[in-house]
Amino acid sequence: MASATLTFLGAAGTVTGSKFLLTFGRRRILVDAGMYQGEKRWRSMNWAPFPVDPAEIDDVVLTHAHLDHCGYLPRLVKEGFTGDVWATEGTAALAEIVLRDAAYLQERDAEHAARYGYSKHHPALPLYTEDDVRETLTHVRQVAYDTDVDLGHGIRCRWTRAGHILGSASVRVSTERTAILFSGDVGRHDHPVLRARDIPPGAPFVVIESTYGDREHPEPERPHEDFAAAIRDTVARGGKVLIPAFAVDRTEVVLKTIGEMQQDGRIPMVPIYVNSPMALNALRVYRSTAHRAELRPDLDVEEFLGLPNVHETPDADSSRELNDLQGPAIIISSSGMATGGRVLHHLEELLPGRRNTVILTGYQAAGTRGRSLEEGARELKLHGRYIPVRAQIVRDAEFSVHADSTDLMDWLRDLDQVPETVFIVHGERDAAAALHERIAAELGWTSAVARYGEVVVVEPCPGTADDR
Template sequence: MRIHFHGAAGQVTGSMHLVEAAGKRVLLDCGMQQGSREMEAANAGDFPFDPASIDALVVSHAHIDHIGRIPQLVARGFRGPVFAQEATAELMPIMLLDSASLAEADAERANRKRGKGEPEIQPLYTRDDVEDAMAQVRSLRYGARTAILTGVDVAFRDAGHILGSSIVELWADGRKLVFSGDLGPKGTPILRDPETVREAGLVLMESTYGDRNHKDRAETISELGGILEQAWNDGGNVLIPAFAVGRSQELLYWFARFWDEWKMARWQIFLDSPMANRVLKVYDRHHELFDAEAQEIWRGTPNPFRLPNLRGTITAQESMAINEVERGAIVIAGSGMANGGRILHHLRHNLGKKQTHVVFVGYQAEGTLGRRLVNGAKSVRIFGQEVQANAQVHTVGGLSAHADQHGLIEWYSGFDPHPPLALVHGEDEARTTLAGEIEKRFGVEVELARPGMERDV
């Protein structure tokens, strides 16, 4: 069994790893790069392999940096099955149709500005491309070892990152590979803890937060409540860039959990994302994947997805109307790194106001607007306009959907014996730190995956 590393090997986004085994070629994830303009422009380039040569695609979860290039893969010749956990299979078309809509809109805007004689700009892919790709999806339940190709078996284990997120176990040629996908921290609301895996010949493990530990969750939730109280007293609005899958639902969970303590009834809460509102319905259909506490809260009042002051805004007109609210609005909108989506419009209208509070609740990749704001930029460009960053910016790190250094080491410690390890899905500083800690504690070989690197299992 041989692994070829192609994406999320030295950076956080663009997950893509090719496995050659049993005479077959299996791709693990097919994600989009997110961050700087250069990184995002690379998504339009060629794949580092012939898509038609891939026999099957196995998807760890439905975030765009793990699935975002699947429509291109199919359009360029991939004809094999796409295997995903059941909830992931339902989330994928929602995520990808939204991505296609954004790509089509971007291409349309660019073509309106192109000069005479310049070639027409094509979107990365279209909604029709997504429909074609989704016809190849096959869903699997957690824990079911399945022969996906002759000589190749796969099983999904709960990764606790987002709904349907999976640790991938792959058997072939008498060897076993384990790909962590993205691992969630223990105690994440709604989701169950990541499952322990005992055996592997090689582990590919994410390392997003390999160099740090999150704040205590109870402290984090107290901090979030304090920010909301401060924002109310300041007479402004609260803007929360959040991905449509995972963080948006968790925020609503906490609003319901602390409904009385945080005086949530006084706010107008806007879930300003057609995609996030569709995702809520998928969560509603998959209560069986929730942890015990979430099951109890879902049966209580208020239900997190049916808060009396929650408004799901779908149309552009509804979204624009939010900016007429001068105070008392909590706006949850994508993207989570503020590098696109409706949150940009709200930032353009509110970032210059001192009474505005901007709350980042997830990882901000290098090159994104979110990273610049977190790093203290005094002004930023939004839609070509220079906007002063006078708002109060908060980073609530303890809400991350990724395991921290302690969580990653604890998950790896579950293997017996401890197998060789290749770190993916992390920036070099985080990976180097994590590698040093694991080598010191377990005395195992740890490699930092690089694009084009190969490794035998």
């Protein structure tokens, strides 16, 4: 049998578009099928022909439900993929919400671009449609944590809780000859909503994310003080606070934080509007008794999801009405990096006003509107127009639920096997390079920063032994 190989088809040289192709003889397994976001050079790859005929892929294995890990699935199905998509129960539930929302937004954006003539595609088309998502969902098969799943031909997969978002997992793919462990997105050691991550069984080859491979998360004595101060100051001047937040997990964490601050008197009681259909649907999943086992045992979900001053805006009419709000308010809307969704309309409305504040609560990938705001942009292009940025822009790094550099190193140290090679993915160049250097300096292990399109053999060298 030919050697097992791993091909990096995404999240190599960038922090989005995770796609890793494992080849075992004639079997092809794709770990994650993420959509590219951020810089145009990467986004354009969503439209490029897939490097492998999707009809020749046997299975897709998902680590979690964020768009940059599952958002390309309907395109694969549209172009011929007919196999199974394997995911934990939480990932399956959230992926349905994420994919339906992505298709809806793409169809609406295509219609808008066609109407106003700013698309370079003629005609303007979505990457996939809601019909494609419905077909994709028929391929999803649910799996349990910490249970080996037989994919046939001697290939097994095992999902271990990663503590990043509900349902997130590290995935170990193994045969009699080899094993490859994919970290997925690793959660922080102290996620405010979810149970702590577990450590998966080790493997000769490890693929690890590096989103925050070059930095540490702040852990101040008084958490989120910049966030609280920004809300207090904005309310005092009669403005509105806009919080672009990832619909899955981040909205829950933001609401929990706001609720605690109100209870402690750190911020005033003002109306809070959750303006994201996807976030509202995700909130219902987090509240579901079916998923309570994934939440922290000391957490009372109703304490922050049932706040009396929280208002849902499920339809377009109630969303538009927010533009006519009088007085201070907090608006939470997706997407977290301002790449699409209802938050764009709020940015158009609020960025020109000096009384208003935009608070960024997570990682802002290069090439996104969120990154432009973070870097001090004076104007922002929205729906074909340039909007002046006069509002205050605040970044609160404490909200991130990605492992920082020390978390990633701790995750590696806790593995029960010294890997032959660690492949570093899902990070911008400096972050990946920093983690590479730290692995060498502190662990003495062999690691490599993955390159797009690179193919590596993932079978242990004869005589290789764990010398821990």
